[in-house]
Every structure is written in structure tokens, then in C-alpha cells.
Amino acid sequence: MTNDVIICVKNLVKTYGNFTAVNGISFDVHKGEIFGLLGQNGAGKSTTLEIIETLRDKTSGEVTVNGYNLDNEPGQIKKIIGVQLQTSGFYPNLYLVELMRLFAGLYNRDADPMHLLKLVNLEEKAKSKFKELSGGQKQRFSIATTLINDPLIVFLDEPTTGLDPQARRNLWQLIRDVRDKGTTVILTTHYMDEAEALCDRVAIMDAGNIIAMDTPDRLIDRLVETGFERPKEVKKANLEDVFIYLTGHEFSQ
Numbered sequence: 001m002t003n004d005v006i007i008c009v010k011n012l013v014k015t016y017g018n019f020t021a022v023n024g025i026s027f028d029v030h031k032g033e034i035f036g037l038l039g040q041n042g043a044g045k046s047t048t049l050e051i052i053e054t055l056r057d058k059t060s061g062e063v064t065v066n067g068y069n070l071d072n073e074p075g076q077i078k079k080i081i082g083v084q085l086q087t088s089g090f091y092p093n094l095y096l097v098e099l100m101r102l103f104a105g106l107y108n109r110d111a112d113p114m115h116l117l118k119l120v121n122l123e124e125k126a127k128s129k130f131k132e133l134s135g136g137q138k139q140r141f142s143i144a145t146t147l148i149n150d151p152l153i154v155f156l157d158e159p160t161t162g163l164d165p166q167a168r169r170n171l172w173q174l175i176r177d178v179r180d181k182g183t184t185v186i187l188t189t190h191y192m193d194e195a196e197a198l199c200d201r202v203a204i205m206d207a208g209n210i211i212a213m214d215t216p217d218r219l220i221d222r223l224v225e226t227g228f229e230r231p232k233e234v235k236k237a238n239l240e241d242v243f244i245y246l247t248g249h250e251f252s253q
């Protein structure tokens with residue numbers, strides 16, 4: 001394993017009865033990168049991530065996270081990762097600062113709730129309830145909860161699904177900030193523009209296999225080299241550009 005590999009997955013298999021959800025995949029995630037796992041629903045992304053997160057048992061294969069073998073030291077792995085919780089688990093009537101304190105307690109961490117809220121630009125909402133937040137604010141809060149234990153790696157599951165274009169860009173910037181502080185980020189997304197803009201490398205999964213893995217740029221170049229062309233000339237702007245231009249450049253929450 002080279003020094004800059006933080007997650008190493010080798011021949012990972014997961015079967016449910018006689019159905020194979022993950023079919024012997026191998027990949028490395030490098031320290032400090034944003035790594036995207038792409039694929040249609042059912043491709044095996046969540047299963048793969050949940051195995052690495054120690055939340056699901058594998059059938060076979062080898063997973064190493066920051067040098068810790070999943071089979072022998074899952075407890076060590078848990079300590080160095082941050083996993084985005086389903087927002088449905090957030091008590092709607094607690095203030096954000098209280099919720100954050102609660103989660104910090106669960107991690108047994110002496111984290112400063114206000115510092116965490118500040119990291120995601122929610123300090124002014126400390127005395128708001130979760131249910132009073134906008135979609136983008138909820139996502140930002142949930143990202144803050146992944147940072148409580150000062151993790152080396154954070155896992156984000158479709159972090160921008162359902163958000164408006166500005167709020168998505170705001171989240172992208174937040175995710176880049178997390179990466180720029182040295183944290184490795186693994187995310188899933190169904191938005192290819194998001195993967196292209198945000199991910200340093202992506203793996204594309206299909207029916208339990210990884211069918212491509214590289215930087216977005218190189219994957220695109222390789223497709224173009226095959227002679228592929230878009231069916232029609234692309235305009236210099238698209239409707240999303242129009243929307244962002246008209247509704248202002250300020251990021252929405």
C-alpha cells in the first residue's frame with residue numbers, strides 16, 4: 001500500500017442469498033481527495049460504503065482503512081470516520097446547539113458545538129430548531145455532525161439531493177473546504193455535473209462491478225477519443241446558468 005492510500009478495497013464481495021450485490025470490486029481512495037461513487041440505483045454503492053463504514057458485514061474480500069484491517073480493527077476504523085446520518089434521526093424540536101451537544105455526547109467527544117456550527121456557517125441558527133431550517137441548512141447541519149470526531153474520512157450519501165442550484169453550489173464549497181483541511185471525502189451522487197465539478201476521482205458502478213474509475217477529466221477525454229460527440233452543439237450557457245443569473249449570485253441557504 002502506498003502512503004497516500006487511505007482506503008484500500010480488494011475483491012470485495014457481498015451477496016444477499018444467491019443475489020450478488022457487490023461482485024469482487026477493488027479500488028483505492030487517496031488521502032485528501034474527494035472520491036465519488038456513481039451508479040444507478042441498485043448498483044451496489046450503499047452496500048460498498050456501509051461495509052467500509054463497518055455498518056454491514058461483507059461476504060469476502062479485504063478492506064483496509066488508514067492501515068486498519070476491517071476484520072480485526074473495526075473499532076479503530078469507527079473512530080476515524082464521520083458518517084452522515086439520515087436527517088430523519090434529528091430530533092426536530094431541539095435547538096441545533098443542543099442537537100450538536102447530544103451527538104458529541106454519543107461520540108463521547110468534547111466537541112465545541114458552536115465551533116462546528118460555525119464551520120458550516122450556521123452559528124446564527126444555533127437557537128433554531130432543526131425543523132425550522134431550509135433544505136440546504138439541514139444538509140449543512142448534517143455535514144457538521146460528520147465532523148464531530150475530527151475524522152480523517154467523511155462519507156456523504158447524496159449530500160445535495162433535492163436542493164436548489166445555489167444551495168448545491170454552497171454545499172460543494174463546504175465539501176471542498178472540508179477536503180482542503182485535509183479530510184478525505186467519499187460521496188455518492190446522481191448528479192453528473194456535481195461529480196464533474198467536485199470529485200477528484202470517480203468510480204462508476206454497474207450491477208455490483210466497477211466499470212470505470214479515473215478523474216472526471218480523463219474519463220471524458222477517453223470517451224471523446226472514441227469519436228463520441230454530443231448530438232448537437234452545446235450553447236454557451238444552459239438553463240441553470242440563466243436561473244442562477246436571474247436569481248442572484250448570492251448563495252442561498
Ligand code: ADP
Nearest residue numbers: 016019021039040041042043044045046047048
Ligand atoms: P445503491 O446504493 O447503488 O442504490 P445498494 O447497495 O443499496 O445500491 O443495493 C445493491 C443491491 O443489493 C440492490 O439490488 C438491492 O436491492 C440489494 N440489497 C441491498 N440491501 C439488501 C438486503 N438487506 N437484502 C437483500 N438485498 C439487498
